[in-house]
Amino acid sequence: PAGPALPSVKRPTAKPSGVFQSHRESDRIQVMPRSGAMAADSYACLAHLAGAGFEVIEELPLTGLVIVRAARADRSVQDSVSRLEAMPWVDWAAPDGIVHAAAAPNDRYYELLQWNMRAASLPEAWGITTGEERAVVVAVLDSGIRPEHEDIAGKLAGGWDFTVPGGDPDPTDEPSLDIGFSHGTHVAGIIAAATDNAVGVAGVSWGASLMPIRVLAGDGRGSEAWLAEGIRWAVANGANVINMSLGTDESPGQALEDAIGFAHSSGVIMVAAAGNDASSKVLYPASDSRVIGVSATGRYNELAGYSNYGYEIDIAAPGGNVARRYKPQDAVVSTGYIVSPSKSECGYMWAEGTSMAAPHVSGVAALVLARMGPMSPSDMARLLRDTAVDLGMPGDDSEFGAGLVNAHAAVTQSTMDRAVFAVYSPEGRVVSTVGCGSRSDRSFELQCVVEGNHYLVGWLDVNQSGDIDTGDYFNVVPIAVPSGGANVQVSQFELLYLESAAQVDSAIRGAIQSVPGAFHEPFAIDPLQMTGGRR
Known part of the structure; x- marks a missing residue:
């Protein structure tokens, strides 16, 4: 009996053009019967295929395709296509290419623990781009990083330490026992950890390089002057994106505001964390209109309980929300360097905060730049906002801004x-x-x-x-x-x-x-x- 009408059942009117190439050749062949041929005598058509040395794999009723393969392994696909198209009841035949809708990296902790990547639609985005078409440098203004980490080594593009008098070209993080871990290393791994290398975690942009700029000392504190100097250093040394998982609840001084203005007018995209005080006061520089301000969501796309909020929020991203279920796996796992009285070592660790949300957005911006080329900070902010998944109240709101960052929609410009x-x-x-x-x-x-x-x-x-x-x-x-x-x-x-x-x-x-x-x-x-x- 006939079923209900199905949407989008238009059959192809011409042989596939081959514009969209598969990643490798398949032995499967698409066969499109002439209109009415299968309805008139499907048994004869299928018998003709078998007699000509073809195995019928499946019939696809919505497209009308019959999928076959040659029974003889020594017959090429192109030869098979020619033989099939010579059959009087066949409209056209074409190789059935293999397509990949989404790329799944083989990093050890990706599939089981990195819920945050799926929340931001990154597997779908990676099917379009992994960020390797163009060189993109993301400056990480933070506590520095551990360059020896297995998922960070080889990803670095220079760097500087502004926390020591006169500065230093080595931005290695030396966290205190009170802090207990390398904040900057965790943030950097979210943006661009070495990916698809069968170890550790996946980063948002597989191809981006990291420029660690240390503006926070071992106790997690820094100064506006260091931050302002770090922003200008990043611009002068070729950064395309600046991630700032830090901020101040005080009114900024002139030097910091001027540095933000300098980066913006230089075409550098800036992303900053809203803050973790569950407050309606968004930290600076996230509150600056020239910076993309990011609030944090949990595994279930809820606003994280600690996240700051306010009209300055542009967009939300996964930051983790352990308090919802009191499960550590609801935080964000990334590259880590853990400090204890007995030993200090690189590894992988959970953390949560708007500090973890912001690097998701920075990584997506890097993917967009790699695929599309240069883009002004205003155009990038608009694209990310216009492609976000709306959360909370309909439309723009003070908790999620335009919504949850959507990497796939952004890299495909799906506005x-x-x-x-x-x-x-x-x-x-x-x-x-x-x-x-x-x-x-x-x-x-x-x-x-x-x-x-x-x-x-x-x-x-x-x-x-x-x-x-x-x-x-x-x-x-x-x-x-x-x-x-x-x-x-x-x-x-x-x-x-x-x-x-x-x-x-x-x-x-x-x-x-x-x-x-x-x-x-x-x-x-x-x-x-x-x-x-x-x-």
Whole structure:
């Protein structure tokens, strides 16, 4: 019996172009039957394949493809394709390339312990870029680092220590027993630990280099003057991004404000931690509008109990929240250097704080720069905000800013202005394709929509395949148009990442079930009927 209508079942009209290359050759071959051939006599078609020396692996009903491989190992894929296309009932045949939707590093603690990377959509982002296309240097203004750490060694691009008179080119952290660990080493590992090396942890940007600049002494304290000097040193020595997992609750002095202005006007992106006092006062420099201020979230995307908040917050990122469940694994694991009376050694350790949240954002900024090239600090801040996953109150708020950093959306520039839209009736008829909305606050206005209950559908074709598929952004929400029709305002419309095309059907069913009394079947979506609006 026939099932309910499924969305996005448009068959390819032409043989795949090969624009998107697989990572290695597959022995699988896609076969597209001519229209109606399988319906007329599928047994004869399959028997023809078997008789010609092909093994049928699977049939895919939504695309209409038959997947085969040559029974003879000595027959090349291209030869097999030619033989298949000579069959009268075959429209086209093509190699079935192997694609990787997300990259999974082999670092020892990644899969089990690094929930924070998944929270920030980094596995999906790594399927697009690991940050190795262009050289990007992230300056870590902190307590210094331990250069001998196995996941830090080989990642360094110079550095300086401003905590000793006259300065020193060796920014090695020497934490006191009271502090107990190297704060800067932990922060640096989140940004760019050596990744996919079968040891330790994964960093956000696999390709970025680290520039440790020591502005905090062994007791975890520093001065505004050291910080101002460190910012200027980072700019002068080629840093593209400056991470500052530190701050002050005092009004900044002129020297520090001027240094921030110098870095901003020089095109260097600055990221800073909001603070860990559960206070509405965001620390400086996170509170400076020229700096991306970051609050912290826990494993469940809640605001961490310690995180500062306020209107100066731009974005949120994973920082850990142990107090929610009192489990250490709800903190963030990264590279560490642990100090005790008996011994001091490099290793891996848990820590939580907005100090851990900020480096996620710095690492994502490094990924974006590696893939897209130079970008002004203002444009970077806008991109990160406009691609964030909204949390808390709809729209921008004082706890999460624009929302949780979304690495995949950022590196693919998946902003609302690139999406297409349509309004469907319950019967599956398009009743409006005109959408006017805002890229930043994701509000939406639909024009000339007829009266009744409808569904607003949005889609961003990330891979430009022409089909709604894995890796795209999609959503559907019910809307009610009042008597007389005219224009309709949607307060916020957020597109969601598709882990599989099956989620499209689930999203439509969920939208239908959210409307009282709506008992109709899911409607089919034709991507060709969706249009972009002015945003």
